[in-house]
Every structure is written in structure tokens, then in C-alpha cells.
Amino acid sequence: MGNKMCVNICVLGSSSSGNCTALWSQKLGILIDCGGSIKRWEGHLKSIELNYGKIRGILITHGHCDHINENTINFAQKNSIPIYIHEHTYNTIKNRYNLKDNLIRDGLIKIHTNREFRIDYLKITPFKIYHDDIGHEDYVGSPCGFSVYFENKKISYITDTKEITYDMIQEVLDSDAIVLETNHDLEIIERNPPNHFGWCEHLSNQKAGTALVEMIIRSTKSNSFKYVFLAHVSDDNNTPERPKIVVEKILHKNGINHVILIETYKCNRTSIYTI
Numbered sequence: 001m002g003n004k005m006c007v008n009i010c011v012l013g014s015s016s017s018g019n020c021t022a023l024w025s026q027k028l029g030i031l032i033d034c035g036g037s038i039k040r041w042e043g044h045l046k047s048i049e050l051n052y053g054k055i056r057g058i059l060i061t062h063g064h065c066d067h068i069n070e071n072t073i074n075f076a077q078k079n080s081i082p083i084y085i086h087e088h089t090y091n092t093i094k095n096r097y098n099l100k101d102n103l104i105r106d107g108l109i110k111i112h113t114n115r116e117f118r119i120d121y122l123k124i125t126p127f128k129i130y131h132d133d134i135g136h137e138d139y140v141g142s143p144c145g146f147s148v149y150f151e152n153k154k155i156s157y158i159t160d161t162k163e164i165t166y167d168m169i170q171e172v173l174d175s176d177a178i179v180l181e182t183n184h185d186l187e188i189i190e191r192n193p194p195n196h197f198g199w200c201e202h203l204s205n206q207k208a209g210t211a212l213v214e215m216i217i218r219s220t221k222s223n224s225f226k227y228v229f230l231a232h233v234s235d236d237n238n239t240p241e242r243p244k245i246v247v248e249k250i251l252h253k254n255g256i257n258h259v260i261l262i263e264t265y266k267c268n269r270t271s272i273y274t275i
């Protein structure tokens with residue numbers, strides 16, 4: 001049975017103005033992050049024919065409003081979809097949006113502390129990533145990445161992190177697919193230094209490429225990381241084409257040629273990839 005499991009992946013949108021990714025099998029699906037314009041995600045969910053009844057949870061990476069906002073809570077409530085969120089991250093949004101404790105009692109909010117949990121037959125392993133608040137207010141909570149196991153298929157998700165550590169790489173080894181941040185380009189930053197430091201909390205094309213090589217080299221499964229979605233691309237400090245060019249060059253230099261690099265967009269969804 002396990003060998004026949006097919007998982008669909010679609011990045012509905014990814015940028016600093018909103019993030020939402022859908023993963024689903026024949027039986028059930030989940031969303032990772034659901035910030036920015038919910039109306040846009042509703043339109044894309046309709047176009048990929050993923051019924052809300054099939055969506056068993058929304059995993060939240062951290063507290064920035066391009067990942068979760070008040071509309072995310074309303075959307076979840078309206079459609080009875082639980083939100084899975086780290087307890088520190090929940091505390092920040094709870095204060096910000098004045099949320100009531102009954103959301104936890106009613107099962108709409110499910111708290112985790114980066115320990116493995118399950119949604120039906122899915123195994124989910126959250127892990128720590130590195131993304132701090134710039135300024136005084138605590139908005140991010142405890143940022144995390146995820147690996148999601150659909151039986152024998154593993155899909156990982158890492159955005160909004162300034163670095164990729166050894167431990168993070170260990171968590172995602174042998175993934176079939178990954179959504180990986182390629183926020184800015186170091187050459188563009190050098191040529192044209194931004195007048196704020198928000199970009200420092202994100203991953204560059206160059207760091208993403210180097211980390212991806214490590215992930216692949218240290219995996220034991222053949223053809224691991226065949227599908228790589230290049231996500232959270234900056235409008236100002238990157239170009240739509242650069243992430244693919246830079247990451248591809250780093251992969252090829254290391255003799256890695258099996259990877260399909262997939263552009264993601266701010267407003268449009270990607271195609272549906274079935275693994």
C-alpha cells in the first residue's frame with residue numbers, strides 16, 4: 001500500500017506579503033502557513049480542487065502576518081480546520097488578536113513544542129529555525145520548519161530563517177521535496193544595499209544553494225530533493241530569475257543534476273506537482 005501513496009504539492013503563493021502551501025493525498029491534506037490574503041488562497045484552493053473538508057490542519061511556521069493573521073483564524077474557524085502552532089508563537093498572536101482560551105479547548109488551536117505529532121496518518125516533525133524580530137515587539141514567537149511524512153513520502157518546509165544549521169539539515173534528510181527560502185541575492189545586496197535590515201533574517205540564494213547541496217549529499221535515499229520550490233523571494237533584493245540561476249549553478253558545480261527547481265510567485269500558484 002505504502003508504495004502507491006501519491007502526494008500533491010502546490011505553493012499557492014509565497015512572498016513577504018503572504019504564504020500558503022498545500023500538501024494533499026487522495027484522502028487528506030494540510031496547509032502550511034496561511035497569511036496575507038485569504039481570499040487569494042481560497043481562489044487557488046478552488047482552482048486546485050482541494051475541498052476544505054479534506055484539509056485536516058494548518059501548520060504555522062511563526063507569527064509574522066504573512067504567515068498567520070486574524071483572517072487565518074476566521075478561515076480556520078469557519079471551516080473547522082485546526083491550526084497547529086508552537087506555544088510561544090500562539091502566545092504572541094493571542095495577545096495581538098485578543099484570542100480567547102476556548103479556541104484551545106474547542107480544538108481549533110493545537111499547541112506543539114517542536115515535538116513530533118500526528119494528524120491522522122501523517123507524521124509531522126517541527127524543528128527550530130532562526131528568524132528574529134527586528135525592532136521591539138515580539139511577533140515571531142518560536143519559528144519552526146516542518147517535515148511532513150505521508151507514509152513513505154517526506155516533504156519539508158523551510159522559509160524565514162537567516163541560516164540553515166547542521167541540526168536543520170539532519171531534520172530534512174531524505175526528503176522527496178522541499179519548499180526552501182531563496183529570499184535575497186548577496187550580489188544584489190552588495191551592489192545595492194537596502195536601507196533596512198529585514199533581509200538579514202532571511203535566507204539568500206547562495207546560502208540556500210549551499211545548504212541544499214549538504215542536504216542531498218548527506219541523504220541516503222536516491223533522488224532525494226528531486227522537487228525544490230524556491231520560496232519567499234524578495235521584490236527588492238532579488239529578481240524572479242536569480243534564485244533558480246544561482247541554486248542551479250551551485251548544484252551543478254557539485255555534480256548534482258537530478259533536481260527540478262521550481263519558481264514560486266507572490267500572487268499566482270505553482271503547478272501541482274505529484275510525487
Ligand SMILES: [Zn+2]
Pocket residue numbers: 015016019064066067160232
Ligand atoms: Zn515571511
Ligand SMILES: [Zn+2]
Pocket residue numbers: 062064131160
Ligand atoms: Zn517572518
